[in-house]
Amino acid sequence: MLKVLVVDDEPTIATLLAEIVEEFGYEVTVAFDGRQGYELAKGGKFSLIISDMMMPYLKGNELCLRLKQEPLAQKTCIVLMSAVPQMIQLSQSCQADAFILKPFDISAIHQILERFLSKPDNNPHSLSLPNIENLPYFTP
Secondary structure (H helix, E strand, C coil): CCEEEEECCCHHHHHHHHHHHHHCCCEEEEECCHHHHHHHHCCCCCCEEEEECCCCCCCHHHHHHHHHHCCCCCCCEEEEEECCHHHHHHHHHCCCCEEEECCCCHHHHHHHHHHHHCCCCCCCCCCCCCCHHHCCEECC
């Protein structure tokens, strides 16, 4: 089963997002700040990470930058989310694979899961990722 890491410092949002992802059949782990997310993700065991941008200890874009430097995690798909539309620029600068505008809806999460996890060979690292100039931008 493919594994997804949800990172958000708002427990309500993290729990809701985890429940949505689980409903689509994925195994979910939740971290409540960027530092905890980094510790969980650096070993490369997740196929997808969905992270908030504004969190204590380590912001989402900083988490993304660090993970892109980790040999075991650098190919993990990372989706950043924020309620601030201008945060897409930070998402681009850290080479995130997509950006979700909060408040998100179930269809946006489903699109993310389909785009990054539904592959014929079920290999999370076989996906040819889009150019950062064409960063997928999902809105409610």
